[in-house]
Amino acid sequence: MRDQLALALNQSLQQDSGISEPDFEVLAALEEAPEHALRARTLRQELQWEKSRLAHQIRRMEQRGLVARDECPEDGRAATVRLTDAGLAAIRAATAAHAARVRELFLDALTPAQLDALHEAGTAVLARLHQNCPAEAP
Amino acid sequence: MRDQLALALNQSLQQDSGISEPDFEVLAALEEAPEHALRARTLRQELQWEKSRLAHQIRRMEQRGLVARDECPEDGRAATVRLTDAGLAAIRAATAAHAARVRELFLDALTPAQLDALHEAGTAVLARLHQNCPAEAP
DNA sequence: CCCCAAAGGTTGATGCGTCAACCAGAATAC
DNA sequence: GTATTCTGGTTGACGCATCAACCTTTGGGG
Structure with missing residues (x-):
C-alpha cells in the first residue's frame, strides 16, 4: 500500500x-x-x-x-x-x-479525523523505532 | 516517516x-x-x-x-x-x-484502535487512487 | 614549519527497479 | 501448413541508493 x-x-x-x-x-x-x-x-x-x-x-x-x-x-x-x-x-x-x-x-480522500489518526500512528511507531535505535534519533 | x-x-x-x-x-x-x-x-x-x-x-x-x-x-x-x-x-x-x-x-507500538485507523486510512486512499487510475485496479 | 587528522567531495562497484528491444517457442488464423 | 501474432523470458541501458576507497584542502599540535 x-x-x-x-x-x-x-x-x-x-x-x-x-x-x-x-x-x-x-x-x-x-x-x-x-x-x-x-x-x-x-x-x-x-x-x-x-x-x-x-x-x-x-x-x-x-x-x-x-x-x-x-x-x-x-x-x-x-x-x-x-x-x-x-x-x-x-x-x-x-x-x-x-x-x-x-x-x-x-x-481530499481522508477525513480530518483520519488524517489525525494517521499522524498519531506514525508518531507512535517512530517513537518506538527511536527508542530501539537511539543512534538514528536526531 | x-x-x-x-x-x-x-x-x-x-x-x-x-x-x-x-x-x-x-x-x-x-x-x-x-x-x-x-x-x-x-x-x-x-x-x-x-x-x-x-x-x-x-x-x-x-x-x-x-x-x-x-x-x-x-x-x-x-x-x-x-x-x-x-x-x-x-x-x-x-x-x-x-x-x-x-x-x-x-x-507492540500501536494500540488496536490505531491499527484499525491505519488500515482504514490506507483503504480510503487506495480507493481514491483506483478511482482516478482505473487501469491500476485489480 | 611539518606532519597528521578531520572535513568536503568524487569515484567506482554493486544492488535494485523500470523501460524498451529482442528472441524463441506456442497458438492461432487462414 | 505456413504466416502472424501472442507469450514467456532475457538483455542492455539508465536512474537511484549505499558502501568503501580515495583525493584534496584545511586546521591543528608538536
Whole structure:
C-alpha cells in the first residue's frame, strides 16, 4: 500500500514534468536559497542525504543542465551547486502539479479525523523505532 | 516517516541474515511452493513484479547460489525457479528474525484502535487512487 | 614549519527497479 | 501448413541508493 501511494505520486510528478522525486527535492531546496545556490554541504544537511548520494545526483542533474557546479572561493574543498535557468523553470513548472496531486490523493480522500489518526500512528511507531535505535534519533 | 520505517525493517532483515527484502519475497514464495519450485510466470504473478525485474533478481540470486533455473519440459519458453539447499536454509533463518522485528515495531507500538485507523486510512486512499487510475485496479 | 587528522567531495562497484528491444517457442488464423 | 501474432523470458541501458576507497584542502599540535 505504502508503495502504491509513493509510486502514484512519483509517477505523476515525473510524467507531468520530466522531474523525478530526488530531482524535485534538490531543485526545491535550491529554489528557496539565496542566489538559488547552496554549498553542497548545506544541501546535504537540508535533504539529509549522504554525500555520495548528493554527488551522484548532482552529476546527473548537471548533465541535464538543471544545475551547475561552482568552486567555493573561501574553501578550496567545497563546491556550490547553483540552479540554472532551465532548472528554475523546471521546478516552477513541477511545483503546482505536484501540490495538486498530493491534495487530490490525501487531503481530499481522508477525513480530518483520519488524517489525525494517521499522524498519531506514525508518531507512535517512530517513537518506538527511536527508542530501539537511539543512534538514528536526531 | 514511511521511508524510515521501511528502512529500519529492511536493514534489520539484511543485517541479520544477509538477505534483502526482494530476496526475501522470492525465497518466501518458493519455500511454500510444492517442490520448492515455481514457474517464473507464477512467481511473477504472486509477487506482482514485472518480468524483467524478476529476471534480474533471479540472475543475481542464482549467482549467489540461493536459487537455480531449470527448463520446463512442457513449455519450451518457460523457466522454473527452484530453491537450492542454501536458499532454503537462508529463508528459514531469516523468517524468525523478520517476524519478530515487525511485531516489535508495529504491533507492540500501536494500540488496536490505531491499527484499525491505519488500515482504514490506507483503504480510503487506495480507493481514491483506483478511482482516478482505473487501469491500476485489480 | 611539518606532519597528521578531520572535513568536503568524487569515484567506482554493486544492488535494485523500470523501460524498451529482442528472441524463441506456442497458438492461432487462414 | 505456413504466416502472424501472442507469450514467456532475457538483455542492455539508465536512474537511484549505499558502501568503501580515495583525493584534496584545511586546521591543528608538536
